[in-house]
Amino acid sequence: MPNETVTHSILKANGPQLDWIEDTVVREVPLTIHYNREEIATLLCSPFQTEELTLGFLINEGFIQIPEDVYEIRHDPLDHLVWVEGKPCLLQKELMSKRFVSACCGKSRASFCFANDALMVKPVTSTYSILLQEAYDYAKFLQSYLPLFQETGGIHSGGVGNRGEAVLTSYDIGRHNVFDKLSGSAFRSHLSLENHVIFFSGRVSSEILLKVAKMKVPILIARGAPTDMALSQATALNITVIGFAREQRLNIYTCSERIIR
Template identity: 65%
Template sequence: MEESKRFPVLKAQGHTVTETTDLVVSEVPLTVYFNDEEIVTMLCSPAQLEELAIGFLLTEGFIKKQEELYSLRYAPEENLIWIEGKARPLQKELMSKRFLSACCGKSRASFYFANDARLVKPQNSSLQITLTEAYTYANHLQEHLPLFQATGGIHSGGIARNGEILLTSYDIGRHNVFDKLFGSAFRAGLDLENHVIFFSGRISSEILLKVAKMKVPILIARSAPTDLALNLARDLKITVIGFARGDRLNIYTFPERILID
């Protein structure tokens, strides 16, 4: 499936208008079934779709361990994925069930959905990285993603450890990037408790919760965090770094994990 397509466009510069074509990213719907029940339809980029489906089910608690995923079948011509796994009859209901309560028993932030409250816990990792590592991860996306450079229309992210880039993903949707990474890590058998996630976009509370569900202690982003995301990060003991570009970054929470080299 094509990742991008050319469309005719009128380009204006000052008062000069020319006819040309522009490269735009592709967008497709993907519907996921779990134990023959339709769970979700996601709009996404047409890459790593099996990983996206697995990652979504992981973040929503349908699957927790390798042995709980029995089979996966993908029909690319219809953009449908069927996954068989351990029965969890209440998960779909919990996905949208409102649940307002203080995060981890404190008053700074609240969970909004029951699944979030059930699936996250504070990260007590002793992982530390250097500033040089943080800069390297943040700049990797800008330097190694030709589709973004060609279209400007996608988010991207990656997982790293000890200075090595292990996995990368991209998508039109910020949330999909993390689900693709989670699904890829699950398939590779990676335990993410001592890994770093780096990301091209903004850190909202929803993004922070996905990182917490992945059990990753350090998140590096090229853009800004929200206040709710930082409150959650304090409660969940996640190091948040924002505005990481070139040789600049801001460390917002748990700076002891970043070594000044």
């Protein structure tokens, strides 16, 4: 993967021994996104699935909703710029507003979210369920789908699964970017994620949970730990959260009825 990594001379220590070696380092680039000729954001990311990342970001921030909202997308890979022409967004400036605190979903569950999250996020209605062994299989696949991590130790990875099969996969230096890339890939493929699983290499924060809710995915399987705020949101939004997933071990934190023995 010559475009996604570089080599760097390092001094490697092994006990008292010091040796100069060439090490592989993951690349990080600033990707600047323009929507209807206005600069929207600059994302620090891996130079992979750039257009999918752009589309997923625009979906999850409320700029676009359906493929017909996108008229044209152009990418300059040398200067890391993307221009998207699409359906006019009347709330374009408001959608990039600062965070605020809101009480949502009742019973005094407080969460930090973007202003547009309060409008975009609704409880997941899917009754989709999976076998426990299927959850183990996704965890095993996630562990095997880490060649760049094993080479560099510097990326997150994730995927979308259905019936035990990985339908979409992605990776990036940023865990948020992994979800945006998956969302953008599904968007391009006209794939509804309501009866799918997302598996992910990192921890589950409230912001990650909100991205899953926006994608309308009912089950999230992660190798890392969830936060208490993420679990409060997951309960309120009817999302099954699984953490510490390994080949034959995992913790089911919320909405356990979706996991069948």
